[in-house]
Amino acid sequence: MNGSVSSRQAAETAGGMPVSELDAHWQELLTVALLGTDRRDPPSPLVGPVGDVVTDAVRHEPSARMLADVATCAAVRRAAFLPGPPADRLAPPAHDPRPICPPEAVTTWRDLTDHWPVLVDEWVLTVLHRGWRLPADVTVALLADSGRDPVRRARVVRAAGPVAEWVLDHLPSLRTGGVAGGGSGGGRRVDRATPSDAEVLSLPPLVVPPDLEPLLAADALTFSRRLLPGFHEGRFGASHRPVLVHLFARCRVEVLPVAAEGLAAVDPSSPSSGLAHVLADLVRARTRLHTTLA
Amino acid sequence: MTDRWSVEQVMAVAPSPSTFAAAEPLADPGRWTGLGADRRSAWGRCRGSGREPYETLVDHVGVGWRCSCPSRKLPCKHAIALLLLWSREAVPDATPPPAVAEWAARRAGRSDGASPPDTPVSPVSPDPAASPASDHASDPDRRSDPDHASDPDRTDPAGPSDHEHERARDERVARMREGLVELDRWLEDRMRTGLADPSLAHYATWDELAARLVDARAGALANRVRRLAGLVGASPDWHDRVLAELGVLHLVAQAGLRVPDLPGDLADAVAATTGWQVRQADVLAGVPETDHWVVAGRSDTREDRIEVRRVWLWGRASGRWAMVLSFAAYRQSLDASLEVGTAVHADLFRYPGGSLRALVGERRDEPERPAAPDPLEVVAACDAVGRAVAAEPWLERLAVTVLAAPTVADGRWVLTDHSGSLPLVGERGTLGALLAASLGETVPITVEWTPHGVMPLTIHLPDRALDVGPRADTSFVAAG
Numbered sequence: 001m002n003g004s005v006s007s008r009q010a011a012e013t014a015g016g017m018p019v020s021e022l023d024a025h026w027q028e029l030l031t032v033a034l035l036g037t038d039r040r041d042p043p044s045p046l047v048g049p050v051g052d053v054v055t056d057a058v059r060h061e062p063s064a065r066m067l068a069d070v071a072t073c074a075a076v077r078r079a080a081f082l083p084g085p086p087a088d089r090l091a092p093p094a095h096d097p098r099p100i101c102p103p104e105a106v107t108t109w110r111d112l113t114d115h116w117p118v119l120v121d122e123w124v125l126t127v128l129h130r131g132w133r134l135p136a137d138v139t140v141a142l143l144a145d146s147g148r149d150p151v152r153r154a155r156v157v158r159a160a161g162p163v164a165e166w167v168l169d170h171l172p173s174l175r176t177g178g179v180a181g182g183g184s185g186g187g188r189r190v191d192r193a194t195p196s197d198a199e200v201l202s203l204p205p206l207v208v209p210p211d212l213e214p215l216l217a218a219d220a221l222t223f224s225r226r227l228l229p230g231f232h233e234g235r236f237g238a239s240h241r242p243v244l245v246h247l248f249a250r251c252r253v254e255v256l257p258v259a260a261e262g263l264a265a266v267d268p269s270s271p272s273s274g275l276a277h278v279l280a281d282l283v284r285a286r287t288r289l290h291t292t293l294a
Numbered sequence: 295m296t297d298r299w300s301v302e303q304v305m306a307v308a309p310s311p312s313t314f315a316a317a318e319p320l321a322d323p324g325r326w327t328g329l330g331a332d333r334r335s336a337w338g339r340c341r342g343s344g345r346e347p348y349e350t351l352v353d354h355v356g357v358g359w360r361c362s363c364p365s366r367k368l369p370c371k372h373a374i375a376l377l378l379l380w381s382r383e384a385v386p387d388a389t390p391p392p393a394v395a396e397w398a399a400r401r402a403g404r405s406d407g408a409s410p411p412d413t414p415v416s417p418v419s420p421d422p423a424a425s426p427a428s429d430h431a432s433d434p435d436r437r438s439d440p441d442h443a444s445d446p447d448r449t450d451p452a453g454p455s456d457h458e459h460e461r462a463r464d465e466r467v468a469r470m471r472e473g474l475v476e477l478d479r480w481l482e483d484r485m486r487t488g489l490a491d492p493s494l495a496h497y498a499t500w501d502e503l504a505a506r507l508v509d510a511r512a513g514a515l516a517n518r519v520r521r522l523a524g525l526v527g528a529s530p531d532w533h534d535r536v537l538a539e540l541g542v543l544h545l546v547a548q549a550g551l552r553v554p555d556l557p558g559d560l561a562d563a564v565a566a567t568t569g570w571q572v573r574q575a576d577v578l579a580g581v582p583e584t585d586h587w588v589v590a591g592r593s594d595t596r597e598d599r600i601e602v603r604r605v606w607l608w609g610r611a612s613g614r615w616a617m618v619l620s621f622a623a624y625r626q627s628l629d630a631s632l633e634v635g636t637a638v639h640a641d642l643f644r645y646p647g648g649s650l651r652a653l654v655g656e657r658r659d660e661p662e663r664p665a666a667p668d669p670l671e672v673v674a675a676c677d678a679v680g681r682a683v684a685a686e687p688w689l690e691r692l693a694v695t696v697l698a699a700p701t702v703a704d705g706r707w708v709l710t711d712h713s714g715s716l717p718l719v720g721e722r723g724t725l726g727a728l729l730a731a732s733l734g735e736t737v738p739i740t741v742e743w744t745p746h747g748v749m750p751l752t753i754h755l756p757d758r759a760l761d762v763g764p765r766a767d768t769s770f771v772a773a774g
Binding site for chain 1: 478481482483485486487488489490491533534537538539540541542544545548672673676679680683684687699700701702703708710711712713714715716717722723725726727729730731733734735743745753757758760762768
């Protein structure tokens with residue numbers, strides 16, 4: 001650590017003159033600058049090194065003298081970058097014994113935010129259920145993203161621990177963030193202030209047609225028998241994508257390895273192969289979600 | 295192959311921002327046929343509003359253009375679009391058609407006295423589409439070396455090509471001087487009419503000046519003027535900020551007019567600040583600074599229609615700072631090869647004048663992580679910034695790493711330690727991350743000094759670095 005610096009005495013002068021005098025002169029310049037030298041004469045240059053530079057500018061039009069004075073003072077004031085007085089520290093938040101979730105999990109969160117926001121709710125809940133704590137940058141981003149959705153916000157606050165409320169207390173603007181986000185399709189735009197534990201600790205439902213709903217709880221064998229033939233036979237197209245995304249985002253975690261294998265085996269010549277490729281990416285992302293938070 | 299231009303260089307030759315903006319949609323290979331490029335030129339046919347496609351040629355070595363469109367702007371949007379395509383490596387290498395080869399050879403013969411090896415020599419004849427002035431005055435590939443920039447009256451004995459080169463350089467210097475004189479006159483007018491003049495609220499007032507500075511090849515000053523326009527009305531104390539920046543512009547203009555009389559390094563710094571560009575190849579031909587460079591912070595800002603990324607490096611052995619810039623137009627990606635919180639053992643080549651700006655050369659090892667600069671106390675950080683700004687008062691940003699805690703003083707966020715405090719600027723997300731990571735305790739933080747306060751870029755935690763600097767809008771730039 002480099003502690004050898006100019007003394008506080010130096011901090012009280014700039015350009016060989018007291019900073020207070022320079023500031024006062026700058027305020028005079030600012031007043032004239034607002035009105036313009038057509039309406040008011042510029043102030044006399046300061047006496048001393050700063051003023052000498054202006055006097056040496058040898059131009060006599062008021063606007064030229066003013067400009068030289070402004071330039072000199074601006075340069076001296078910027079170079080005299082002085083610290084303010086030491087300030088009192090903030091009282092720290094309460095201690096949270098939970099470990100911060102691992103960096104690989106944060107990488108996965110970023111990936112989900114960019115590519116599969118439908119999985120972000122599950123990521124936060126998994127952090128919570130497995131006893132991890134949100135890191136600082138993720139906490140603030142999720143608080144900002146949760147906007148006016150009290151359920152998501154409450155979930156983030158629980159996952160982040162006391163630091164979340166502490167940050168919100170100090171930055172109240174984060175309490176009224178932008179549009180609720182962080183997930184697609186399952187956004188609960190509710191305005192109630194205090195969500196229940198059940199709401200906070202459960203995944204928001206996603207829209208799945210009634211005939212496919214049983215697959216949400218199905219085991220791997222049932223899931224693959226019921227769904228994968230549709231890809232091999234080319235029955236699924238772009239119009240099925242939203243429903244299938246919801247299904248793969250909410251199916252049982254145990255289903256994911258079989259689903260990944262089945263989707264990878266879809267014949268590239270099948271009309272559904274493009275969709276299978278996209279869903280395989282979702283399945284991989286969801287798998288990473290769980291492995292990096294294990 | 296010739297060095298490809300950067301987007302910044304293409305932008306610099308555009309006659310106006312509106313031409314550049316009009317060119318962007320045309321920089322799509324789907325709108326072109328017959329695209330090709332070789333070591334001297336690029337060519338293609340662009341579908342336009344006319345019945346026939348426009349035949350467009352650019353000389354990216356000698357810097358010239360020709361297009362069959364009716365525009366009177368030089369270069370036209372088609373030529374700019376072709377340069378953009380070529381800069382993005384979207385133009386395939388090809389053998390030039392005879393007409394292109396002839397045009398290129400004529401230009402090569404006129405500007406160099408010799409043709410490049412891959413173009414046939416043909417009799418030199420006048421080319422009305424490319425006057426000598428337009429060939430050379432806008433010459434980003436003939437960026438003058440720093441000695442020339444600082445010595446425009448140099449009269450070394452020279453052969454014909456050197457003479458031509460000098461003439462082009464002198465023309466460019468003269469144009470830039472005219473631009474600086476005009477800038478200073480404009481600044482005086484602002485002092486005369488005052489900051490309350492309603493015209494200052496109109497962007498056109500600033501944009502016209504910026505356009506004239508672009509014409510004068512003072513692109514860096516043009517960008518600075520556009521940034522200044524954004525300060526008007528942006529905060530309660532905008533008059534203070536604008537007045538200070540007008541004063542700094544006056545300093546730059548005056549220094550720019552006195553470049554031949556300034557000491558070498560200062561002359562180079564002034565030349566760079568006014569917009570005198572230097573070829574990357576010339577920078578990379580310099581003496582490298584080999585060190586373990588800690589990637590201390592990253593900051594993205596939008597300037598006009600270009601996203602600019604500054605990556606701040608700190609030399610572990612030298613303790614010196616450097617800055618690597620990258621640029622991205624719409625849908626281009628910014629350089630992501632320098633990861634914040636790592637250290638790379640590499641050669642670094644500074645731009646002339648001991649500039650902060652540098653290029654990274656050979657990297658010798660895999661990056662180490664985590665890595666952080668040695669932090670300073672607040673008062674020492676102020677001292678470091680003050681010294682740098684005293685040497686170059688036109689500096690707009692500077693990185694420094696402090697060991698301090700975020701807190702509130704007099705209703706304003708600051709970084710504090712026992713020696714003093716620094717005013718913080720930044721978005722709520724950045725401050726929030728700083729608070730959450732520090733828990734109100736002292737932590738090493740790399741900040742970017744600006745005249746309005748320090749912006750947190752990186753919070754250096756024991757096991758990792760949190761990159762909290764302003765980030766480019768992902769709807770504008772492509773993923774890196």
